[in-house]
Amino acid sequence: MLSSARADPAARESYAKIPSQMHRTLKSLVELQQQDIRLLELRAALAAFSGRFAALDARVAAARGELEKAQAAQTQARKDRKKFELDVEQGKERLRKFKDQSSQVKTNEAYKALLHEIEMAEQEISRVEDRLLEEMVSAEEYDRQGKSATAALAETEGAVRAERETAERERTTLQQETAEHEAGRAAAVAQIPEDEMDHYTRIAARHGGVAVAQVRDLGNDQMCGMCGVRILPHVFEDIRRMEGDELFHCETCTRIFYYVEPPALKPAASPDIANASAAAVSPTNQP
16 A cells, blocks of 8 residues: 655656656556556645644634623623612612611611611612623623624634635545546556566555656766666666666665656757858848
């Protein structure tokens, strides 16, 4: 089984051109490597969607949490307001009773005691009314926070819905591309002998899914396109000739080598031809 690690993009680019003269098994291995590298990238991208969707859900949950917090504060404020309103009514009722008793007292001591109770009742009513006023002011702020949190939740849900739809479309596109590359991989595998396929799989498992390496030709030196180790000249010549079905491996990373001949350079124009061309377009030769 191939590693799920993301392959180096440079490695993917190195498989861009497969020479037609390459023997069948090696050509199929290179084609398989192209499919596997892209599949590694696609599967990594698809795996990232779970975190992406979780982040979207977290944004909605956070906005909903703020609304629930504001609603809880509103509910508590209403309860507190009712409690203080009840306390005020009970305090006033007690005060009326004390005042009604004032005409019934017989002694000065009793009258003084009753006046003290009336004073205390009035102070308590004043204190509770102050708290009631504070709760009424707080309730207005909680109402404002509730409306703000409701609007914020609606805005967040709309934005998240749009982002989720975009992400779903992206995921569908990636899933379709994954299916195409899986079909391409199956076609390449069908062209590879079983023993060579097992060999490829073992190498790929050790190197992040990359089992095939292009030989990098620097003129005087040739090296493995993946690990950079130098290739001996006679080995390079054998790789370059591509005779038979023998597969060549990097001595260091053990990846399977393949080689792509660089495109032939166009011959430079001779000095006489260049001078003639320059003279033909010279302003002095214009009619």
